[in-house]
Amino acid sequence: MQSLANLTSSLNLKSVPKQALEQAKKVDLTKFEADNTHKLNELYLHDKQRAMYKGSVFNEQGVLDQHFKDFRAETAEQKNNLLKARKITKRIIDGEKFKAVFTGSAGSGKTMLSVCVMNYVYENTNMSCLFVSVPKLMDWERVRAGGSDERRAINLEKRIQNADLVVWDDLASETALKHPDKDTKIAQASEHTQKVLFYLADSRKGKNDVFTTNNTSKELMQIYNHKLISRMLTEKPENIIQFSGKDQRMLQN
Ligand SMILES: Nc1ncnc2c1ncn2[C@@H]1O[C@H](COP(=O)(O)OP(=O)(O)OP(=O)(O)O)[C@@H](O)[C@H]1O
Numbered sequence: 001m002q003s004l005a006n007l008t009s010s011l012n013l014k015s016v017p018k019q020a021l022e023q024a025k026k027v028d029l030t031k032f033e034a035d036n037t038h039k040l041n042e043l044y045l046h047d048k049q050r051a052m053y054k055g056s057v058f059n060e061q062g063v064l065d066q067h068f069k070d071f072r073a074e075t076a077e078q079k080n081n082l083l084k085a086r087k088i089t090k091r092i093i094d095g096e097k098f099k100a101v102f103t104g105s106a107g108s109g110k111t112m113l114s115v116c117v118m119n120y121v122y123e124n125t126n127m128s129c130l131f132v133s134v135p136k137l138m139d140w141e142r143v144r145a146g147g148s149d150e151r152r153a154i155n156l157e158k159r160i161q162n163a164d165l166v167v168w169d170d171l172a173s174e175t176a177l178k179h180p181d182k183d184t185k186i187a188q189a190s191e192h193t194q195k196v197l198f199y200l201a202d203s204r205k206g207k208n209d210v211f212t213t214n215n216t217s218k219e220l221m222q223i224y225n226h227k228l229i230s231r232m233l234t235e236k237p238e239n240i241i242q243f244s245g246k247d248q249r250m251l252q253n
């Protein structure tokens, strides 16, 4: 499998025209906004939004409140990533089924952009969407394996199996937290983690998933076995967004 780094270098970010932001805006999502068959009435949307918030599993309050309009596109990379994310959104709304991977350094906007995609799809179609923090999912599964709170994990699994679009946030950090600047040893995920993820990933054949991760595909292949990787990862450059920008979280703190 080609590494994500190779794939993204072949995209030649430097050659992205200065007008990338303009191009991003031109990815014609507006027709979905104008189309009444997709547009949801506000009352329904409000209920739907609450259902998605209730069903999702996340660490940080406010993480689901992010939209494309909030994403600052100042650098060439941000402009290019916004463009790619809007194209991915359009393809999902058009009914294409695929896996996407947002990969790269901490605080660079992976979670934010994945939420922007999810919210756009959610607010403009009848598709059901779910945001799942993978470390949190695995916490719940461990508690379940220990014999308590079985229902909570089982219900989450059902929601994952049924959703049209799932954002799997922070894949692999349930196993190893990696400092982006240090060559930390990568450990293989436990058998239990791999079993749970395999069972869930296998149940999502033919559905849309977006994975965010700090790890490269080479590292992910050290962490998970190939059968699991092949159900989650993609080799298609248009489905991969690489983030190498500054830590925006540290700029805010
Ligand atoms: N382009 C952007 N415009 C506005 N805010 C941004 C942008 N990129 C990141 N942020 C903000 O910076 C913070 C960190 O971004 P985010 O959580 O998406 O990073 P991440 O790449 O998922 O990091 P990690 O690998 O640690 O999970 C968030 O508060 C997010 O809203």
Ligand SMILES: [Mg+2]
Pocket (backbone or CB within 6 Å): 110, 111, 112, 169, 170, 212
């Ligand atoms: Mg994140």
